[in-house]
Amino acid sequence: MKPAPFEYFAPRTVPEALALLQEHGDDAKILAGGQSLVPMMNFRLVRPKVLVDINHVEGLSYIRESDGRLLIGAMTRHRDVERSALVERLNGLLFNSVRYIGHGAIRARGTVGGSIVHADPTAELPLMLAALDGEVRVIGPAGARTIKWDEFFLTYFTTSIESSEICEEVVIPVLPRDASWGFEEFTHRQGDFAIVGVAAVVQVDAARRCTAARLAVAGVGPTPVRIQAAEQFLAGQSLTPPVLAEAASLVSGAVQPESDLHASGAFRRDLAGTMAVRALRGAVRRLEQQERS
Amino acid sequence: MTIVEEHVFPVGREELWAVLHDAQQMAKWIPGCERLEEIAPDRYAATLKVGVASIKGSYTGVVEILDKHFPDHYTLAVEGRATPGFVKGTAKLELSAMSDGRTKLVVNGDAQVGGLIASVGQRFLAGIARQMTQQLLKNIEKEVLEVAR
Amino acid sequence: MTMRIPPKVPVAMTVNGQTREGHVEPRKLLVDFLREDLGLTGTHVGCEHGVCGACTILVNGDPARSCLMFAVQANGAELRTVEGLSQEHGKLTPLQEAFREHFGVQCGFCTPGFLMTASDLLANGKTDTEEAVREGLSGHICRCTGYQGIVEAVHAAAEKARNP
Numbered sequence: 056m057k058p059a060p061f062e063y064f065a066p067r068t069v070p071e072a073l074a075l076l077q078e079h080g081d082d083a084k085i086l087a088g089g090q091s092l093v094p095m096m097n098f099r100l101v102r103p104k105v106l107v108d109i110n111h112v113e114g115l116s117y118i119r120e121s122d123g124r125l126l127i128g129a130m131t132r133h134r135d136v137e138r139s140a141l142v143e144r145l146n147g148l149l150f151n152s153v154r155y156i157g158h159g160a161i162r163a164r165g166t167v168g169g170s171i172v173h174a175d176p177t178a179e180l181p182l183m184l185a186a187l188d189g190e191v192r193v194i195g196p197a198g199a200r201t202i203k204w205d206e207f208f209l210t211y212f213t214t215s216i217e218s219s220e221i222c223e224e225v226v227i228p229v230l231p232r233d234a235s236w237g238f239e240e241f242t243h244r245q246g247d248f249a250i251v252g253v254a255a256v257v258q259v260d261a262a263r264r265c266t267a268a269r270l271a272v273a274g275v276g277p278t279p280v281r282i283q284a285a286e287q288f289l290a291g292q293s294l295t296p297p298v299l300a301e302a303a304s305l306v307s308g309a310v311q312p313e314s315d316l317h318a319s320g321a322f323r324r325d326l327a328g329t330m331a332v333r334a335l336r337g338a339v340r341r342l343e344q345q346e347r348s
Numbered sequence: 349m350t351i352v353e354e355h356v357f358p359v360g361r362e363e364l365w366a367v368l369h370d371a372q373q374m375a376k377w378i379p380g381c382e383r384l385e386e387i388a389p390d391r392y393a394a395t396l397k398v399g400v401a402s403i404k405g406s407y408t409g410v411v412e413i414l415d416k417h418f419p420d421h422y423t424l425a426v427e428g429r430a431t432p433g434f435v436k437g438t439a440k441l442e443l444s445a446m447s448d449g450r451t452k453l454v455v456n457g458d459a460q461v462g463g464l465i466a467s468v469g470q471r472f473l474a475g476i477a478r479q480m481t482q483q484l485l486k487n488i489e490k491e492v493l494e495v496a497r
Numbered sequence: 498m499t500m501r502i503p504p505k506v507p508v509a510m511t512v513n514g515q516t517r518e519g520h521v522e523p524r525k526l527l528v529d530f531l532r533e534d535l536g537l538t539g540t541h542v543g544c545e546h547g548v549c550g551a552c553t554i555l556v557n558g559d560p561a562r563s564c565l566m567f568a569v570q571a572n573g574a575e576l577r578t579v580e581g582l583s584q585e586h587g588k589l590t591p592l593q594e595a596f597r598e599h600f601g602v603q604c605g606f607c608t609p610g611f612l613m614t615a616s617d618l619l620a621n622g623k624t625d626t627e628e629a630v631r632e633g634l635s636g637h638i639c640r641c642t643g644y645q646g647i648v649e650a651v652h653a654a655a656e657k658a659r660n661p
Binding site: 099176313 | 355400401403431432464465468470471472473474475476478479
């Protein structure tokens with residue numbers, strides 16, 4: 056099928072784009088990378104009467120560091136993050152996760168802001184925001200506001216962004232120097248959305264005991280989730296196999312995933328635990344490698 | 349897919365039954381209901397605008413009330429069609445009286461979703477169906493409280 | 498229900514080194530513009546939702562799904578399609594030669610998409626092992642070859658470029 060007819064605008068500035076959203080209200084949709092929107096338009100699942108193409112808006116594509124945080128402009132392509140030496144140095148978890156997003160051609164056009172606002176519960180970037188306590192900066196007629204990830208992602212494909220607002224920037228803290236990370240994603244094929252994905256961040260002291268842990272899971276609910284029970288359990292423990300196994304069972308116990316054609320709820324629950332162990336083991340391995348070097 | 353949800357209402361079974369079977373109120377608590385017209389006893393033509401985020405479809409179809417056993421249980425049958433797909437389902441609604449005068453409503457349903465929306469939305473169908481059913485029950489509660497006033 | 502069809506808009510872009518122009522509805526997909534308006538039928542339409550890879554071209558040097566872009570978005574851009582890989586009519590590039598040599602083509606439907614992604618992979622990606630090539634070529638569906646011939650072709654082309 057081909058898309059339904061629409062009016063097309065390509066503003067050059069953010070105020071121009073906002074004015075168009077104000078004028079056309081619910082008739083308008085923002086076009087960023089188009090890798091999620093255009094398939095839906097091609098199937099006529101969505102039929103915006105007005106498309107506001109923000110690919111030509113100045114100043115929305117950048118990767119900067121400021122005050123211990125990575126600031127990523129909303130129109131930054133996934134591919135730019137994948138190739139960023141700055142991101143590789145300051146947040147290995149984020150850097151590593153981006154290459155799991157779809158395929159090369161999709162990463163060449165798809166944007167960080169677009170992925171975040173689209174809010175697929177099994178996408179990699181929302182999981183990163185959950186694991187790293189990221190924030191989203193949006194701008195609207197009343198000005199800019201910054202929203203914490205857990206207040207931003209509401210449910211399936213639904214965020215707290217208003218229809219009059221545009222995502223400007225995604226903020227992700229730099230990984231602390233004493234932190235290690237692990238990432239595991241289970242899919243049927245390369246490039247698929249995760250059936251279950253787990254991101255782990257652990258900080259350890261000189262005696263290699265975990266001082267703080269973060270465990271985020273995608274694919275077990277309408278948004279990515281943090282497993283506080285497991286995080287609290289891991290704090291103060293050495294990351295031995297029995298400790299990791301207990302953390303895994305805490306993860307499995309904390310989630311109630313749905314079943315679908317790809318995987319049953321029971322399988323997803325099991326996967327969450329197994330992926331958690333592997334992600335934590337990956338973090339430990341990374342620590343050992345750091346020590347040796 | 350199977351949908352099992354329950355909710356406790358702060359009224360007795362007769363009051364809840366009355367709200368559930370009042371055609372004028374039904375239009376208020378069915379999510380996205382734009383039109384509800386009685387075409388025969390216990391049979392209604394309906395137009396529902398439902399969906400997630402930008403993917404909303406206007407479903408036209410029929411809502412039927414069957415197998416009425418006042419005030420214990422009844423069955424609801426729904427069939428609707430829209431451009432992105434179709435929905436067909438039945439649910440048994442069981443009302444049980446609780447010792448404190450409140451009523452527990454258990455919805456036990458089976459739904460088939462087909463067409464483009466089912467293949468594209470496959471990963472989230474069960475979760476979204478659960479959310480919609482929960483929203484439905486919350487809407488009924490709101491209606492029950494308003495009537496009680 | 499009457500629908501107001503927005504007027505056609507002019508578009509101009511560079512395709513395979515040549516300036517090309519057109520007049521299109523905003524909703525016209527880039528892949529359809531290339532095929533129907535410019536007569537460049539080498540780029541194929543497979544799934545219309547970005548998963549099969551048959552529509553892949555290069556936009557400003559990067560691979561892109563042309564079924565997920567509107568022609569109006571390519572205004573002012575530099576595009577390269579499979580027709581523009583070889584600089585000389587009738588002469589195959591080393592990559593195309595490798596496809597022929599390693600039986601990477603059967604019906605040819607997926608081939609243009611693979612070639613565009615492979616050309617980007619050879620220029621910018623990891624091709625030192627077959628595994629790396631396989632990963633770099635992901636996002637393309639082939640119904641005929643079973644992929645092995647394609648992977649070998651691209652790997653061979655990469656090796657040849659490293660050791661001419």
